[in-house]
Amino acid sequence: MKKALVLGASGGMGSAITFELISRGVKVIAFARNIKKLQALYEGNNLVEIRKGDVFNYSQLKDAAKDVEYIYHSVNLPYQEWATKQEPMINNILQVSENVGAKLAVVDNIYSYAESTGEKATEQYAKNPQTKKGKIRLQIEKMVMDSKVQAFIAHFPDFYGPYAESTVLHYFLQSIIDNKKAMFVGNKKVPREYIYTPDGAKAMVELSLNEKAYGQCWNIPGTGVITGEEIIKIIQEIAGYSKKVSTITKNMVRFIGIFDPSMREYVEMYDLTQKPLILNGEKLECLIGPIQKTSYKEGLERTLNNMKEKI
Secondary structure (H helix, E strand, C coil): CCEEEEECCCCHHHHHHHHHHHHCCCEEEEEECCHHHHHHHHCCCCCEEEEECCCCCHHHHHHHCCCCCEEEECCCCCHHHHHHHHHHHHHHHHHHHHHHCCEEEEEECCCCCCCCCCCCECCCCCCCCCCHHHHHHHHHHHHHHHCCCCEEEEECCEEECCCCCCCHHHHHHHHHHCCCCCEEECCCCCCEEEEEHHHHHHHHHHHHCCHHHCCCEEECCCCCEECHHHHHHHHHHHHCCCCCCEEECHHHHHHHHCCCHHHHHHHHHCHHHHCCCCECCHHHHHHHCCCCCCCHHHHHHHHHHHHHHCC
């Protein structure tokens, strides 16, 4: 790989993919709207070309993609923009990928899958989403798979890690950093799955380098499951946090949503935290071998340290 374009390079997974690529000596075009975030992350790195741009601006996107072999799509839109902006965004990305002849790797979540039955979901698990956002994700998946572009889609559980700010765990961890009373989203007794972004990025890049990965969907699981209570115990051990942690209920999300459009859109996703889908990664490991799985304790400690550095 000579050169890659990372879309959304200022975000949690986008920055992790960028750092993974440059660790392998790959030249990266780091593309995002927020130039200050890009500069804070990559300024001075000879392998990174910072490019301020908007994925909705076709000419900017096409110019950034000139001469790249791989495009990684990790742009994260606010929930309230999904209905109107997801399709135009992927249309631009697909057109540019086809135009320059680049392979495309798409970061995705688990929303397109059907409601959890309790079993680990393989790639053959039913895709019958019960939410509006799940239906949007399924439509995006269809557009990618039906295109002429060499592409694959990677399904991830919830993210956490350095610079992964638009996540439910970041909201909780920020309160710890600020030494405020923390609130955990969802039932603290329910086992859920999260993935540490550098682990996800490593698997994503490995997939992109394997010709057999393209034209398919892949599940990339985290380090098993963990309850909110177990996360809180880890935080107490590594950060010395002693305040009581309360629970954000669905009704609380509804109330906050009166004033916050993002939370208003999150209401329908809340149930996914109560009956979470857990991913089966056997197909992935059959192709690329064992994947890196950072322990929750180590991942949370690294994430907290990164957040402290930004203060």
